[in-house]
Amino acid sequence: MLARLHEEARRALDPVHHDYYAGGVGAEVVLAENEAAFARLALLPRVLRGSSRRDLAVDLPGGRSAAPVVVSPTAFHRLAHPDGEVATARAAAAAGAVLITGVASTTAVDEVVAGARSVASHPAVWFQLYLDPAPGVTDSLVGRAEDAGCGALVVTVDSPVFGRHTRDAANGFHDLPAGLAAANMRDLPGGPPGGTRDIGMSADQSWDDLRRVVERTDLPVWVKGVLHPADAAEAVAVGAAGVVVSNHGGRQFDVVPAAVDALPAVVDAVAGRVPVLLDGGVHGGGDVALALALGARAVGVGRPVLWGLAAAGEAGVRQVLDSLVDEFDHALALCGGQRPSDLTRDMVVRRGAFG
Ligand SMILES: Cc1cc2nc3c(=O)[nH]c(=O)nc-3n(C[C@H](O)[C@H](O)[C@H](O)COP(=O)(O)O)c2cc1C
Ligand SMILES: CCCCC(=O)C(=O)O
Secondary structure: OHHHHHHHHHHHOOHHHHHHHHOOEOOOHHHHHHHHHHHOEEEOOOOOOOOOOOOOOEEEOOEEEOOOEEEOOOOOHHHOOOOHHHHHHHHHHHHOOOEEEEOOOOOOHHHHHHHHHOOOOOOOEEEEEOOOOOOOHHHHHHHHHHHHOOOEEEEEOOOOOOOOEHHHHHHOOOOOOOOOOOHHHEOOOOOOOOOEOOOOOOOOOOHHHHHHHHHHOOOOEEEEEEOOHHHHHHHHHOOOOEEEEOOHHHOOOOOOOOHHHHHHHHHHHHOOOOOEEEEOOOOOHHHHHHHHHOOOOEEEEOHHHHHHHHHHHHHHHHHHHHHHHHHHHHHHHHOOOOOHHHOOHHHEEEOOOOO
8 A cells, every 4th residue: 555655656746856755865774774674573463362442542742642653744745745734734633643743844833733623623733843053943933833732842853964865965956946935934033034044953952952942841842863772861861751763764874773673772761751652664554563562652654644645635644544553453453452552572573583
């Protein structure tokens, strides 16, 4: 199903925009590894202990998700479809999935939340941002997310510098086409009146800057882009409500491990104090089950959502989410589980190394 939607998306998209979505950094080793690492793992099902009445819902700081599959933040949805982030928001809300909408969206966050609210009364929409070094910008963005009714913030910390996307460099893709803009970056302190500022990233940001965000807001703050277990512990120490194990879908550094390979050590370091999410390379219900068994509370999907959006707008995103959840439910049944927490680490083995 995902492969077919990706093929349809490839046909629908400008090839340069397809490359922007699909690509990674360097030789795209990590991009491939994210999926390959799942294929190296296997599940040992438990038998005669399941139920035909399964409950897939997971409670997360910032909202409940009908199943342990959330939408990871990806930039510029109106490159994929004219309905852009509103289509994604409506599909996620209708599926009961948490949507992490990004600062780099082509629709302002209040309109994204309004889109979600047009199909569900209490949709969970979280706002992803970077720690912008320009005075007042991070504060203003946090305020906008709060005013819009977001349930949580997700601060991405794996981008002290912007990733050098191999395909974008080859294609000369550096700017949005005329008519599209990073809508959340309009009218910010120090920016051009009526215009947008660049999205700021900085290698000078520190844990103190993250702590300031935690102290400034009442919203739960997730930290996204953690791979080292010591950083996961640090995130908990500064008051993070959760940690997202992610290598940004292979789009930042081509020398890091696959996301799922980094997961168990982070789960151990966090030791149950906050939930852990994982994204990168999830492309089927079996992957969801593996990540949960290794200790993730839920998984995020980035590109699969973009393929659904490009192929068929809101209906395409809904198809992606419904199919992943349906496959996960089936996997849970085959594993003798009734709820996501029934998947445990003792059930995961390496292919070829059982025992
Ligand atoms: C086109 C694209 C744009 C992205 N933009 C952002 C972003 O603005 N902020 C962010 O934290 N992560 C961003 N990501 C990373 C995703 O949140 C997520 O970590 C990644 O896509 C997960 O891997 P997957 O695509 O294999 O599911 C982006 C990923 C893609 C593919
Ligand atoms: C400044 C936009 C950030 C997009 C991003 O994170 C990505 O393309 O991976």
